[in-house]
Amino acid sequence: MACGGFVCSKTSLCILNLIYVMVSxxxxxVAAWGKWFGLVSSFRVMAAVIAVGLFLFFVAIVGLCGAVKHHQVLLFFYMLILFMVFILQFSVSCACLAINKEQQNLLLEIGWNKSESMKEDLERSLDCCDFLQVNYNETCVATCFKNQTCRPCSVIIQAYADDALQFVGGVSLFFSFTEILGVWLAYRYRNQKNHRQNPGAFI
Incomplete structure (x- = not known):
């Protein structure tokens, strides 16, 4: 069996899509587990992660069915969707790796002010209160608030933000290249003949 042959292309595409199914x-x-055990109280965050997981699962199933059946239409739509996801994910990963301190602080503050439930999650898990300055006249769910020894959450978040953005950007960049690999494999596989069937029966 040649590595560039029909069977090898089919097997590689199936394996790649099985990996996508497992990741999804x-x-x-993980999103359901975090919600069940109360690690994430924000419904929007959980719903967003589950939606991305379901979308990836759908794309992987389309690619898997197209690979198993050598279905030209399914493979075409699989290539199209995966290429658009690649462009989006590659752009996001480059943005994560290239963002500077001022932009990072601005985005963190915008994100902080958008969701009360996310605020509470961060205050509870990081043991901090408020974003820029602690106000002891208001309420806070952190344990340090009782002793009035809290630090602003921005100090702690910014300490980890650089590493988090580098990690997310790196992982996203790696997976974006697996997506372009999937597009290339699907394109190659679509144009190959299955010699186990009638050689003239090629759509």
């Missing part, structure tokens, strides 16, 4: 199920499972 892991995303859905």
């Amino acid at each position: 199920l892991l995303m859905i499972g």
Whole structure:
């Protein structure tokens, strides 16, 4: 069996899509687990992660069915969707790796002010209160608030933001290249003949 042959292309595409299926199920499972055990109280965050997981699962199933059946239409739409996801994900990963301190602080403050439930999650897990300055006249769910020894959350978040953005950008960049690999494999596989069937029966 040649590495560039029909069977090898089919097997590689199936394996790639099985990996995508496992990653999507892991995303859905982690989001549901975090909500179940109260680690994430924000419904929007959980719903967003589950939606991304379901979308990836759908794309992987389309690619898997197209690969198993050598279905030209399914493979075409799989290539199209995966290429658009690649462009989006590659752009996001480059933005994460290239963002400067001022832009990072601005985005963190905007994100902080958008969701009350996310605020509470961060205050509870990081043991801090408010974003820029602690106000002891208001309420806070952090344990340090009782002793009035809290630090502003921006100090702690910014300490980890650089590493988090580098990690997210790197992982996103790696997966974006697996997506372009999937597009290339699907394109190559679509144009190959299955010699186990009638050689003239090629759509």
